[in-house]
Amino acid sequence: xxxxxxxxxxxxxxxxxxxxxxxxxxxxxxxxxxxxxxxxxxxxxxxxxxxxxxxxxxxxxxxxxxxxxxxxxxxxxxxxxxxxxxxxxxxxxxxxxxxxxxxxxxxxxxxxxxxxxxxxxxxxxxxxxxxxxxxxxxxxxxxxxxxxxxxxxxxxxxxxxxxxxxxxxxxxxxxxxxxxxxxxxxxxxxxxxxxxxxxxxxxxxxxxxxxxxxxxxxxxxxxxxxxxxxx
Amino acid sequence: xxxxxxxxxxxxxxxxxxxxxxxxxxxxxxxxxxxxxxxxxxxxxxxxxxxxxxxxxxxxxxxxxxxxxxxxxxxxxxxxxxxxxxxxxxxxxxxxxxxxxxxxxxxxxxxxxxxxxxxxxxxxxxxxxxxxxxxxxxxxxxxxxxxxxxxxxxxxxxxxxxxxxxxxxxxxxxxxxxxxxxxxxxxxxxxxxxxxxxxxxxxxxxxxxxxxxxxxxxxxxxxxxxxxxxxxxxxxxxxxxxxxxxxxxxxxxxxxxxxxxxxxxxxxxxxxxxxxxxxxxx
Numbered sequence: 001x002x003x004x005x006x007x008x009x010x011x012x013x014x015x016x017x018x019x020x021x022x023x024x025x026x027x028x029x030x031x032x033x034x035x036x037x038x039x040x041x042x043x044x045x046x047x048x049x050x051x052x053x054x055x056x057x058x059x060x061x062x063x064x065x066x067x068x069x070x071x072x073x074x075x076x077x078x079x080x081x082x083x084x085x086x087x088x089x090x091x092x093x094x095x096x097x098x099x100x101x102x103x104x105x106x107x108x109x110x111x112x113x114x115x116x117x118x119x120x121x122x123x124x125x126x127x128x129x130x131x132x133x134x135x136x137x138x139x140x141x142x143x144x145x146x147x148x149x150x151x152x153x154x155x156x157x158x159x160x161x162x163x164x165x166x167x168x169x170x171x172x173x174x175x176x177x178x179x180x181x182x183x184x185x186x187x188x189x190x191x192x193x194x195x196x197x198x199x200x201x202x203x204x205x206x207x208x209x210x211x212x213x214x215x216x217x218x219x220x221x222x223x224x225x226x227x228x229x230x231x
Numbered sequence: 232x233x234x235x236x237x238x239x240x241x242x243x244x245x246x247x248x249x250x251x252x253x254x255x256x257x258x259x260x261x262x263x264x265x266x267x268x269x270x271x272x273x274x275x276x277x278x279x280x281x282x283x284x285x286x287x288x289x290x291x292x293x294x295x296x297x298x299x300x301x302x303x304x305x306x307x308x309x310x311x312x313x314x315x316x317x318x319x320x321x322x323x324x325x326x327x328x329x330x331x332x333x334x335x336x337x338x339x340x341x342x343x344x345x346x347x348x349x350x351x352x353x354x355x356x357x358x359x360x361x362x363x364x365x366x367x368x369x370x371x372x373x374x375x376x377x378x379x380x381x382x383x384x385x386x387x388x389x390x391x392x393x394x395x396x397x398x399x400x401x402x403x404x405x406x407x408x409x410x411x412x413x414x415x416x417x418x419x420x421x422x423x424x425x426x427x428x429x430x431x432x433x434x435x436x437x438x439x440x441x442x443x444x445x446x447x448x449x450x451x452x453x454x455x456x457x458x459x460x461x462x463x464x465x466x467x468x469x470x471x472x473x474x475x476x477x478x479x480x481x482x483x484x485x486x487x488x489x490x491x492x493x494x495x496x497x498x499x500x501x502x503x504x505x506x507x508x509x510x511x512x513x
Binding site: 160 | 257275279282283284286289292296297299300301337341354381462463468469470476
């Protein structure tokens with residue numbers, strides 16, 4: 001079952017997280033990708049202040065599609081985190097505690113996570129429409145000229161993520177792969193369909209789908225305390 | 232001489248605009264079917280696949296992009312040689328369609344000018360990448376295939392020695408998927424080009440992605456190669472999103488072309504599950 005986490009992250013919560021844990025994040029996260037990271041770090045290099053207090057915060061590597069009128073945000077899934085590896089240790093050094101993206105991190109970033117006690121989460125790549133449902137507010141706070149790449153402050157509720165790298169050196173990408181890697185011999189087993197392709201394509205709600213029940217069952221535990229973890 | 236068919240540039244622009252949006256909102260039935268029946272043992276992996284299906288349902292219902300990366304607008308044109316374009320030039324019309332489609336559809340504009348320096352967003356997702364073939368007939372077939380950066384960045388090309396043959400190809404492709412790991416948002420569709428010259432091999436790998444997911448090559452020998460590579464890829468254990476599992480790829484599609492006596496070029500173009508392509512015939 002998913003852990004409900006209230007942001008910002010702090011030591012006690014971070015210490016409990018292990019690679020492979022499924023979590024639901026609640027609170028404030030900041031969306032920034034390549035160009036915003038470049039500017040953030042350039043500002044720090046010049047001795048300037050970043051546009052938000054980085055200490056204790058979580059950055060989501062994401063550049064959304066535009067919001068339709070009346071909507072909070074457009075599609076909002078993660079981008080490949082590896083492109084931010086060049087900047088991440090610098091931000092962890094000044095207190096960044098959480099990163100959300102997809103894809104493996106460099107050894108240098110993993111070392112920095114252990115050193116500065118920060119966690120890396122994956123969101124589901126390619127599920128930007130689904131993820132947008134957990135973003136309740138979005139506001140550009142800096143670098144507006146970058147369009148999709150502007151720095152945004154997001155308020156999230158039950159944002160679904162998975163711990164990839166914990167502070168103990170755990171790495172779900174390595175562990176998951178090792179668990180399922182096989183030498184070929186077994187015949188292919190085909191599972192029966194659970195829903196018709198037509199229902200998906202035409203957008204008909206499917207109440208029996210695992211996703212729906214999983215997310216709703218986690219939502220009951222949200223919004224408690226200032227920094228809580230509930231199994 | 233066949234008769235000349237007039238096609239208005241404005242109609243081309245409108246069609247491209249519509250296809251850009253449809254491709255971004257509606258996951259193909261072939262991909263949905265592939266996501267519904269994986270050989271998947273991992274519970275976590277099955278949850279991921281269910282989330283991708285729920286994502287597709289929401290995208291279709293609300294006309295919100297499947298993925299925030301609405302891609303480079305890759306456009307394939309099969310232009311019948313009896314067609315005459317009036318009221319403007321073909322490529323301008325296609326670019327205009329991309330501009331309209333990405334604006335009207337609230338699609339993300341992801342193209343930057345001066346790629347190695349200023350990297351300034353063009354703000355309308357132009358220019359598109361256009362591949363044109365002149366074919367017999369009096370029709371214009373337009374295929375819009377938006378391509379995300381995350382999976383495109385995992386593309387690979389190599390010039391094998393002919394002696395490396397079939398086994399060399401298998402090792403190269405499997406290794407490319409392995410190295411890509413979780414980056415291209417698995418489960419992926421693996422496009423493979425074999426033969427031709429370097430630029431053509433790469434284009435073959437891209438064209439391979441347009442095929443209906445899981446439909447084998449009509450060439451038995453190529454189909455057998457596809458099957459072998461798919462089994463090898465799905466034995467890697469990477470799984471959906473790289474969390475571990477059996478479903479690393481939904482399909483492997485191989486396209487071939489004759490090659491020079493000295494050459495055996497191989498290209499890999501990976502496609503995330505949001506395998507977006509829509510076509511129309513004018």
